[in-house]
Amino acid sequence: xxxxxxxxxxxxxxxxxxxxxxxxxxxxxxxxxxxxxxxxxxxxxxxxxxxxxxxxxxxxxxxxxxxxxxxxxxxxxxxxxxxxxxxxxxxxxxxxxxxxxxxxxxxxxxxxxxxxxxxxxxxxxx
Numbered sequence: 001x002x003x004x005x006x007x008x009x010x011x012x013x014x015x016x017x018x019x020x021x022x023x024x025x026x027x028x029x030x031x032x033x034x035x036x037x038x039x040x041x042x043x044x045x046x047x048x049x050x051x052x053x054x055x056x057x058x059x060x061x062x063x064x065x066x067x068x069x070x071x072x073x074x075x076x077x078x079x080x081x082x083x084x085x086x087x088x089x090x091x092x093x094x095x096x097x098x099x100x101x102x103x104x105x106x107x108x109x110x111x112x113x114x115x116x117x118x119x120x121x122x123x124x125x126x
């Protein structure tokens with residue numbers, strides 16, 4: 001089992017920055033591919049960014065390319081999402097997820113992920 005705990009969400013003005021963290025615990029969590037997704041009420045969970053087990057391969061949604069950066073520190077079992085130039089449309093609950101079966105490939109599909117955190121709210125005011 002892997003437990004994921006997100007932190008770092010909050011309220012920020014448009015144009016501002018936030019850094020989300022996802023602390024993982026459990027067996028071999030540092031060998032999993034990890035992803036960030038977001039969700040707003042009434043909508044499906046949306047892919048944001050993903051990273052493979054080593055950090056050597058990343059993927060981003062078109063809507064966040066150039067503004068968000070995903071990274072990981074396997075020594076700390078933590079994945080980060082640095083969010084810059086935030087927009088009101090980035091407002092959502094952000095979730096991190098772990099893919100236990102495909103460590104080399106950062107997937108953009110929520111169906112590929114086996115473990116999920118509880119989410120952290122990000123609100124961007126205009």
